[in-house]
Amino acid sequence: MEYIQYLTIPVVATQPLAGEVYQTQRLTDRSGRHYVLKIGGVDQDAATFQAALLHYLAAQDLPFHIPQLLEQHTVEGPDRPVQLRLYSWLPGRLLADVRPRTANLFRSWGSSCGELAKALQDFDHPLAPATSPWDPLQFATSRDRLDYLEPNEKTLAEYFLDRLTQQDFTVLRRSINYNDAHELNLLVGSDGTVSGVIDFDDACRTATVCELAIACAYAAVDLPDPLGAMREVVAGYHAVFPLQEDELAALYDLICARLLLTVTKAAENRALRPDNDYLTISEATAWSLLTKLRSIHPHLARAHFRVAAQLPAHPNWDAYHSWCTEAAEPAAVMQFSNSRMTPLDLGVGSTTLGINRTFEDLPTFSTHVRRHLEDRDADLAIGGYGETRPVYTTDAFQSIGNDGPRWRSVHLGLDVWSRQAGHPVYCPLDGTVYHCGADPTPGGYGATLILQHSPTPSLTFFTLYGHLSGSFTEGIRAGAQVRCGQLLAYVGATDTNGGWPPHLHFQIMLDMLDQSVDFPGVAYPEERAVWLGTCPDPRTLIPQALPAESVAPPAVEQLLGRRNHVLGPSLSVAYRMPLHVLRGAGQYLYDHTGRRYLDTVNNVAHVGHEHPKVVAAAQAQSGVLNTNSRYLHPAILDLAERLSATLPPALSVVHFVNSGSEANELALRMAETVAGTRRTLAMSMGYHGNTSRTIAVSEYKFARRGGGGRPDDTHLLPLPDQLRGIGLDPTSHLPDHRTSFIHESILSCGGQLPLPPGYLRQVYAHVRRQGGICIADEVQTGLGRVGDHCWAFEGQGVVPDVVTIGKPFGNGHPLAAVVCTPEVAEAFANGMEYFNTFGGNPVSATIGLAVLNVIREEELQEHARHTGAYLTTLLRQLQQEHPIIADVRGQGLFLGVELCGADLAPATAPAGYLINRMRELGFLMSTDGPFDNVLKIKPPLCFSAQNGDFLIEYLDRVLREDGSQIH
Known part of the structure; x- marks a missing residue:
């Protein structure tokens, strides 16, 4: 490259880099150090300003690196003078190349912008540009480029331009901004945070918050939940450089303004300079983000930003609560004073809710709520504000967030459940009917009424009444005036209220966000503070309700x-x-x-968490009898017979215990009794339990951290690693003395390793010739898990002397079993009684039978x-x-x-x-x-x-x- 001769460094290699205005190169000198060279037109004022800016920032205590200007030359180019600027090279990866972009990275993105904003508050320079083509406040220039857009793009751009022209940005504080914190200008270090900021060519004097707006615009592209990323960026910025209220109010529009500049300039560049792909690199993602932002109400975006800045989500939050405390005199929404009330917890961990209560199971859910009221002799049950509920967590209600699947689960209203439909609903305050109609969505509000209230000139809020009867009382229509205490409607039956048990959903909204009956009644958990800060606790208007509880x-x-x-x-x-x-x-x-x-x-x-049939069996038997096995009971016998029927005929004698560890402990005792020795052959990296005896044969325990090493009476076979072709033939590792053998049929802690074909036949034959017995540990692999067989050992064509089965047998309930041959059982019965108080008790046995039934039926x-x-x-x-x-x-x-x-x-x-x-x-x-x-x-x-x-x-x-x- 012809300009290298003007530099003082000994350049040995060059590499072109992308750039919009300047020709940019990465240079390498003889010692391997890297540099950045920018070549462009001569602008001495801009060069002087940038040199001063970088010099100033170098003296600040910034937690990241910025480039140093090392050399600057003005030389003659082929047709005009050009300016050469040589910068130091900063280590790190471009943020554009970093995946994933975590919440921590987004916060670092924001905090780096906050650090720049804080540092530049005290910097000024007479040659600082008054603006930049990329300054969000220059949004009006986008209008000159609208003709480059497609018709649908132009419509979207005009919407945002019309919004922007109505805003007053003159109230925002101003400063010199870096003005270009996008993913191609930020470097990320090994700790996943911003380690360097490069390219200060767009620095100018503008609204200070534009720094944050630009970062938000680029952080949110290509994400299903752009506000989620922006929230983290804002939180990082605010933690370093606190935002002002008017900046939070303007941020959404300034983000859109920067995106408008991106898409309109890209369209112009595509038409005028089609050979430079860099000039349109962000166009598609910017359009996608603009489309998403068009569907997000600006006030909702503001709520997210306010929460990120540790402020109430809505500006009227304090005003509403002050009015409630000082002036509100609401009437009763329902006649609580004449009704017996009880709390109703429908949260994730609620035992009241029962099992598997989701929207797909509403009939059972309805029965459960009604029974809750009847059992407590109550007319009404109340609760739910801020409650985290699992009702809407089926596939039908799944959406995708920045961190994978997500569901709305945080309830925003207060529910008043009734034994039957028809309970009257009253107006708590004077107001106007904002909306009356029906939400036809299955599981939605059904018949719904929304009222608007303006108790003071500066405070307006709304109340929502969902799940009403199909018709409202006379005179209730949109625009009608309603009076405090007026009868509004009645609690609806299931056929008119969205499919739910009879109840009133009562919700307060400080902002309708241009919605009506589609206003959310539940929120995503990561947006909890946003929506609860927009929807105050309804108990502020129902003093007769149960006292407020902590819902977080x-x-x-x-x-x-x-x-x-x-x-x-x-x-x-x-x-x-x-x-x-x-x-x-x-x-x-x-x-x-x-x-x-x-x-x-x-x-x-094994058959699924909290399988309803297993739970029902446990509940039913728990209410009748749970005692030890010294008494006769059919359940233990039925379970033994059913279990034995799944195994080879030789395995016919059952001993019930409580866990896989107990099962293997008992099996090892049996082996010691039959073989006359404690010597045990086991597999490397095997795991058989947490008792002293099972740890002694579990290399996974005794050879790892905290273990005491291999006991002398334990002999190990190496892992049969078919991937690497080692340990596949056990014969050379078999001991020449009497020993018993315990093994998993597929090695779990060893790395889910299947045994080579014929492996167990060889080991079994050797062990039995020496007078030992063979124990198959089927705790993890039994009861049909391997598919081709009920028990994994069957795939090896062997029949063990003892099989152990663990908690999957009880679907997590403490139930396990040892099944052995009659010969082993007879030898073990040497006069010492084996007794396990709760092994095979009636509750456990009933659960085991339910598990076997589910395996068969399903x-x-x-x-x-x-x-x-x-x-x-x-x-x-x-x-x-x-x-x-x-x-x-x-x-x-x-x-x-x-x-x-x-x-x-x-x-x-x-x-x-x-x-x-x-x-x-x-x-x-x-x-x-x-x-x-x-x-x-x-x-x-x-x-x-x-x-x-x-x-x-x-x-x-x-x-x-x-x-x-x-x-």
């Missing part, structure tokens, strides 16, 4: 602190961000916010075979896209995905990243294997093919992110 769920940090104080430190929690789980249903778990997580690892909930073994085969196919297709996936293995719904780097080196860090990132996106996963680099997939057996599609979609997404790769 306890913070995870608070629970974790309590847990660490009262529970043993050896008890761990899952994930970097622990989950506060309150409900389970099928293949899902629900946290305290009502968020639904797809559970891919809880094999203990054909879950066949389902595991089909779904597992389908999921395996999807995983192997994913493997073709991602070389980090070295192996996909397993059977049915007991699968493993091994992550490896070069030469099959275990990829432990990416595996840890993946499970924590998937948890953030709504999927519960875990790892196993000697290096914790194997994703284990062993969900409840109701896991569906559709669940598999969803899981693969997000696994693919995360595998494409930075943290999942090997660097």
